[in-house]
Amino acid sequence: MGGHVRKFIENAGWPRIIIGLFLLSLYAAAPFVNVRVLTSLSDTLVRVGMNGVLVLAMVPMVQSGCGLNFGLPLGIIAGLLGATTSVQFEARGLAGFGFAILVAVPIAAALGFAYAQILNRVKGEEMMIATYVGFSSVAVMCMAWLLLPFDSPVMIWGYGGTGLRTTISTEGFWRHVLSDFAAFGLDGGAFYFPTGMFLFFFMMLFLVWAFFRTKTGTAITAVGSNPEFARASGIDVNRMRTISVMLSTVLGALGILVYDQSFGFIQLYMGPLYMAFPAVAAILLGGASVNKATMVNVVVGTFLFQGILTMTPSVINSLLQSDMSEVIRIIVSNGMILYALTRKTQVKR
Amino acid sequence: MAQLEPLLTMESVGKEFFGNRVLSDVTFSLGRGEILGLVGENGAGKSTLMNILFGMPVISGTGGFEGKIFFDGREARFSSPFDAIDAGIGMVHQEFSLLPGFTVTENILLNRESTKYNLLVEVFGDRLRTLDRKDMRRRAEAAVSAVGFSIDPDTLASEMPVGHKQFTEIAREIDRSHTKLLVLDEPTAVLAESEAEMLVQSLRGLSKKGISIIFISHRLQEIIDLCDKIVVLRDGSIVKETRPAETDIFQIANLMVGRNVESAAERRRSMASTDVALDVDKLWVDMPGETVRDATFSVQKGEIFGIGGLAGQGKLGIANGIMGLFAAGGSVSVKGRKMRLNDPAASLASDMAFVSEDRRGVGLLLDESIDWNIAFTAMQVHDKFVKKLLGGLVKWRDDAAMQAAAEEYIKILDIKCTSHRQRAVELSGGNQQKVCLAKAFVVSPEILFVSEPTRGIDVGAKRLVLDTLKRVNEELGTTIIITSSELEELRSLCDRIAIVDSGRISGIRPATDPAPEFGLLMMGGELPETGSDIDAKGGDA
Amino acid sequence: MSGPCTSKRFKTSDNIKHFLISNSVPIIFIGLSALAIPVSGFSAAYLIQEMLTRLARNSFLVLSLLIPIMAGMGLNFGMVLGAMAGQIGMILVTDWAVVGIPGLVLAAIISMPIAAVLGFVCGNVLNRAKGREMVTSYILGFFINGIYQFVVLYAIGIRGMIRIPFTGIDLKIPVTNPQLVLSRGYGIRNAINLTGLRHALDNAVQFDIPVGGASPFTINVPASTYLLIAAFCLFIVWFRRTKLGQDMRAIGQDMAAADSAGIAVERTRVIAIMTSTVLAAFGQIIFLQNIGTMNTYNSHDQTGMFSIAALLIGGATVSKASIANVFIGVSLFHLMFVVSPMAGKELIGQAQLGEYFRVFVSYGIIAVALVLHAWKRYQERERARRDLRGEA
Structure with a gap:
């Protein structure tokens, strides 16, 4: 019996259990401080749907041994280009959203390809480099947002300046097109379920899961598990890594589009800078390691992480009359990443 | 030269690793200023003996050793290498431990500035004491000249030729003012002839200064030239303690490999086919530590071909290349068709398979399940275990077929595991090796390379592995090329054996030839060269 | 996959490439500055003054990065830990209204044990993450930032936010100055004016150099700060000659070889990080006294990135950095910092563009340096292998 418990703790890891219990206690405490559990749950679910695909974007690179994708901003940029282009062309509704995807995916694939060429030359040091490649690309895009020839009046600065605004509303274009699709509410609107967004999220989960069930997906997993073994089996290791990086980048682009349609705003400039960190923290929280991740890790991790993000402001604030959510977010997410990085893994390099 | 009281005495030293006896009843003594040559095949127990002497943690961590060692008049039982160093024993390892960005001086005085x-x-x-560069330089120069070579003490290690690195390592040991015994493990393996000659000179000089030396080498001529005393180890025991004047290299080679030749192959199968399965011409392979310089041989269809030789000579490089x-580089033809080198996919596509000597590094996906390990290569190379969906657009992994294959091999090879889902890392060495074999069998290769098939596995598994190889060869006609450090293993299994020395094939002989013949080929260099080239080319045609 | 005979032919061109790669970064930045300075229209005297100020302000921080590089631990992204310690010292000293040099010394004394403890934690965490020190220290910086924010936002003030039950004792570090504390009674304001400490060190010993010409101008030299920086440089030069410095160099090259020679590898690595963290705390104090105001929640963040970027622009790499790299780097980086908004404005009519360019350079240079380092290591491994192959 004690052995079982110990084994469970070993498998899950202390930080994960502590955070899980913390979230549980937040839900338990909610009714006592006049926070409606149903509303909180609804908020959590909306945020899970919003962030799910971004977290999913970690999986391919983790599986191929490229480590945690701190370069997520690269995919996000491609998504943002798709989003702004569709607004520029006044594409509305589901079609507009589809148009944004059509623009974003090839850009993401191209960026991902270039990004993979860098990562293939710096094996073993991918994570730090990915972080700064992500950061630099955000900075480059800051300049590009100023210079690109967008002229839709809803997007550019009002007072005669050139360049795009820092936040652009998707109201009237494709705000909530996924979220509201077959959405339903309960209890007079206290509970809202964004059915369409979840359908999209689960479709993506299914596609990625299916991809890793194919011959190529199997090869990518083997490359991540032991690149020397894969090479001895005739696999082109760099090619597999390239595919995984491109896939991650494309998922990043799709992820930000889902996020933006639910959020209602496109955030440009420095907005994407730190977006990789919550996604990284979420997948680690879900039980992934630096080189193994599953769909379950994605779903569980996103739920736990977003759960804490939604519950801490409401519950902790009511308890302590002070907004500690930001500090808790920083400590939880970075603590989780730190834990994963310092854990002794059996992985051979 | 030996004086009143010996510096080092070993009394009935023995060692067991997990019930596996590797050393028994080793007794010898070494006088001050004496040079002892220690020879033996791989696995004869040389390194274990030195590890015991040096107090390496591998020994104490596995239950210590038997017998007694006396060093400098006192019983010595070192608990760590640092104790051994403090007592006055210096060791120069096979691989260099010099810091590339440090000068000769800094390297010699590392942590003793x-x-x-x-x-x-x-x-x-x-x-926070400051370094006394002037004194360091003086000491380094003294140590360097004691070793008997000249080099600018400010040269960076990264810019030195290999030979100088070796001298610097020795100088490092000499600098310890109290070094009384110096152990050199294959110091000449990486040196050119002239450098080796210089080293031998300098060791003689050191011994005149009263430093005793244990010299491990497979170059028997050096041993005879340099040493005062020769100890031959075989299977963990001393088979002979002699003096150079009383022996010659042929006798030593004989002693090393032993005369018990009863196990030599009795498989004079009729070789139905004389078709050439594999033709290798002037192959070079850049494998670190196992460089192949020029290998030429051909293997017949249905043959079991052995590749033997001492560690570091390049035998492992051939299959890997x-x-x-x-x-x-060079040329390799499979069944008469020239094959593209440097492309594992091309090699696999030519119906070859490989069981690597590096099981954990190359042979297995340690973190994946047994069925993945077995099926992966076959899936990727031959599209086995793949279901085509949507008219071949999607190649879906067929988990059921993988499971079936894994279960079949688990049964045939008697792989001890909880299920086909167990991760490879959790298996014992022998069972991991069986998984590696299954991985190779499942692609039904025509040519199978197996490197060090029995290294690090227990006796039962060893038997099963070798029997399985033999059966596959007999029943399916698979051509098998086995690389092994254990000559007896090769002789019990193979039709012909090639011996590799210094990256070249020094000879190919039928397995029925007497063992000392192979021993001589391994010792290389001192053999009459005539004929070996012809042999290497033509096989036993 | 070049064969053994082709490798020799590439040797000479290899060496030239080697040289260019190792010096490419400063060369590019000198070129960029040479183009941007005339465009920006700043006068030489103005730029010299700016550079002198900024060198005094930043050099100490950048110098604190050298020791971990020597020990092979890469760029110490964990230096922000020291910066945070320095800031806590500055907050307390400002509250106690100790001014001038004594104030700065007191701030240093307060921050030192905090930085030492944080450095100790950092060193031990990095010992658990050998081979990925940089990304780990980077994340550790974020993590400790969370704790720092907790302390500064909730545990400092007139009253504490958390009261230990039944005792009536507040969990707090007392700070009473209402100009520091948020109106709610705990937590430090975002922007703090370090009135009594402003230029306390810079102005201790200083002199002016009048510049004649069309528009007369005086260049102010904060000599005392430079003296301190010079002392630090001497310390580093001396430190390299100590046994400890030698041990760090050895570990930096080959941990296993150093270990087998009996050097206490892990302990020495912890010492390297602790030293760096403490020095970074001092550096941050010098930085803040020059600026005169403190951005409680952001100052340390930028410190880390700017210091690392500056060092890299000076031609340092992840594994090799000298004192010269520090000064060249700080000058070039800050020259670009001053010039690029103006240049952007003159060229495209948008100062914002120049600002973003600045950000891009800070991030980009770190990315490029990391890529070059990893790539070079890969090539050196290849080269070593080719050497090993010997003659075929």
């Missing part, structure tokens, strides 16, 4: 006092020492302790794992 001369220092000067300054005020801050009072606050922060002795590590042909399978595309390390940069290679």
Whole structure:
């Protein structure tokens, strides 16, 4: 019996259990401080749907041994280009959203390809480099947002300046097109379920899961598990890594589009800078390691992480009359990443 | 030269690793200023003996050793290498441990630098003493000249030729003012002839200064030239203690490999086919530590061909090079068709398979399940275990077929595991090796390379592995090329054996030839060269 | 996959490439500055003054990065830990209204144990993450930032936010100055004016150099700060000659070889990080006294990135950095910092563009340096292998 418990703790890891219990206690405490559990749950679910695909974007690179994708901003940029282009062309509704995807995916694939060429030359040091490649690309895009020839009046600065605004509303274009699709509410609107967004999220989960069930997906997993073994089996290791990086980048682009349609705003400039960190923290929280991740890790991790993000402001604030959510977010997410990085893994390099 | 009281005495030293006896009843003594040559095949127990002497943690961590060692008049039972160093034993390892960005001086005096006092020492302790560069240089020069070679003490290690690195390592040991015994493990393996000659000279000089030396080498001529005393180890026991004047290299070679030849192959199968399965011409392979310089041989269809030789001579490089794992050149033809080198996929596509000597590094996906390990290569190379969906657009992994294959091999090879889902890392060495074999069998290769098939596995598994190889060869006609350090294993299994020395094939003989013949081929260099080239080319045609 | 005979032919061109790669970064930045300075229209005297100020302000921080590089631990992204310690010292000293040099010394004394403890934690965490020190220290910086924010936002003030039950004792570090504390009674304001400490060190010993010409101008030299920086440089030069410094160099090259020679590898690595963290705390104090105001929640963040970027622009790499790299780097980086908004404005009519360019350079240079380092290591491994192959 004690052995079982110990084994469970070993498998899950202390930080994960502590955070899980913390979230549980937040839900338990909610009714006592006049926070409606149903509303909180609804908020959590909306945020899970919003962030799910971004977290999913970690999986391919983790599986191929490229480590945690701190370069997520690269995919996000491609998504943002798709989003702004569709607004520029006044594409509305589901079609507009589809148009944004059509623009974003090839850009993401191209960026991902270039990004993979860098990562293939710096094996073993991918994570730090990915972080700064992500950061630099955000900075480059800051300049590009100023210079690109967008002229839709809803997007550019009002007072005669050139360049795009820092936040652009998707109201009237494709705000909530996924979220509201077959959405339903309960209890007079206290509970809202964004059915369409979840359908999209689960479709993506299914596609990625299916991809890793194919011959190529199997090869990518083997490359991540032991690149020397894969090479001895005739696999082109760099090619597999390239595919995984491109896939991650494309998922990043799709992820930000889902996020933006639910959020209602496109955030440009420095907005994407730190977006990789919550996604990284979420997948680690879900039980992934630096080189193994599953769909379950994605779903569980996103739920736990977003759960804490939604519950801490409401519950902790009511308890302590002070907004500690930001500090808790920083400590939880970075603590989780730190834990994963310092854990002794059996992985051979 | 030996004086009144020996410096080092070993009395009935023995060692067991997990019930596996590797040393028994080793007794010898070494006088001050004497040079002892220690020879033996791989696995004869040389390194274990040195590990015991040096107090390596592998020994104490596995239950210590039997017998007694006396060093410098006292019983010695070192608990760590540092104790051994303190007592006055210096060791020069096969691989260099010099810091590339440090000068000769800095390397020789690493962690033994001369220092000067300054005020801050009072606050922060002795590590803030400043280095006394002048004194360091003086000491380094003294050590270098004691070894008997000349080099600018400010040369960076990264810019030195290999030979100088070796001398610097020795100088490092000499600098310890109290070094009384120096152990050199294959110091000449990486040296050119002239450098080796210089080293031998300098060792003689050291011994005149009263430093005793244990010299491990497979170059028997050097041993005879240099040493005062020769100890031959075989299977963990001393088979002979002699003096160079009383012996010659042929006798030593004989002693090393032993005369018990009863196990030699009795398989004079009729070789139905004389078709050539594999033709290798002037192959070079850049495998670190196992460089192949020029290998030429051909293997007949249905043959079991052995590749033997001492560690570091290049025998492992041949299979790795042909399978595309390390940069290679020359020409390799499979069934008469020339094959592209440096491309593992091409090698696999030519119906070859490889069981690597590096099981954990190359052979297995340690973190994946048994069925993945077995099926992966076959899936990727031959599209086995793949279901085509949507008209071949999607190649879906067929988990059911993988499971079936894994279960079949688990049964055939008697792989001890909880299920086909168990991760490879959790299996014992022998069972991991069986998984590696299954992985190779499942692609039904025509040519199978197996490297060190029995290294690090228990006796039962060893038997099963070898029997399985034999059966596959007999029943399916698979051509098998086995690389092994254990000559007896090769002789019990193979039709012909090639011996590799210094990256070249020094000879190919039928397995029925007497063992000392192979022993001589391994010792290389001192053999009459005539004929070996012809042999290498033509096989036993 | 070049064969053994082709490798020799590439040797000479290899060496030239080697040289260009190792010096490419400063060369590019000198070129960029040479183009941007005339465009920006700043006068030489103005730029010299700016550079002198900024060198005094930043050099100490950048110098604190050298020791971990020597010990092979890469760029110490964990230096922000020291910066945070320095800031806590500055907050307390400002509250106690100790001004001038004594104030700065007191701030240093307060921050030192905090930085030492944080450095100790950092060193031990990095010992658990050998081979990925940089990304780990980077994340550790974020993590400790969370704790720092907790302390500064909730545990400092007139009253504490958390009261230990039944005792009536507040969990707090007392700070009473209402100009520091948020109106709610705990937590430090975002922007703090370090009135009594402003230029306390810079102005201790200083002199002016009048510049004649069309528009007369005086260049102010904060000599005392430079003296301190010079002392630090001497310390580093001396430190390299100590036994400890030698041990760090050895560990930096080959941990296993150093270990087998009996050097206490892990302990020495912890010492390297602790030293760096403490020095970074001092550096941050010098930085803040020059600026005169403190951005409680952001100052340390930028410190880390700017210091690392500056060092890299000076031609340092992840594994090799000298004192010269520090000064060249700080000058070039800050020259670009001053010039690029103006240049952007003159060229495209948008100062914002120049600002973003600045950000891009800070991030980009770190990315490029990391890529070059990893790539070079890969090539050196290849080269070593080719050497090993010997003659075929």
